[in-house]
Amino acid sequence: MLRDFAFFYSNEHEPIHVHAKKGGYESKAEFYILNGEIKEIKITNIKGVKPLKGKDLKDFKIFLEKYSYEIVDKWVSYFVYHKEIEFEKITKRIS
Numbered sequence: 001m002l003r004d005f006a007f008f009y010s011n012e013h014e015p016i017h018v019h020a021k022k023g024g025y026e027s028k029a030e031f032y033i034l035n036g037e038i039k040e041i042k043i044t045n046i047k048g049v050k051p052l053k054g055k056d057l058k059d060f061k062i063f064l065e066k067y068s069y070e071i072v073d074k075w076v077s078y079f080v081y082h083k084e085i086e087f088e089k090i091t092k093r094i095s
Helices: 054-079
Strands: 017-022 025-034 037-045
Touching (some): 025 054
């Protein structure tokens, strides 16, 4: 299970996205939104870093399915409205 793996860097850019990291592996998920609805989530590699694979990539996809709207909400709150957002630690298995 990935623990404490999804995060934003404080100097992020559009499109809205979230990073996932485990060990020396990292990928990011970009959110494409139209009329307030998430139309696509595209997982991409990060230049110079090995991408998540296998079970870790599967866990990231499950996490994105479950928390996509919360991720977008936190991203917009922080980067658009410059609000403080609280760190949220998920301790239970996501299925």
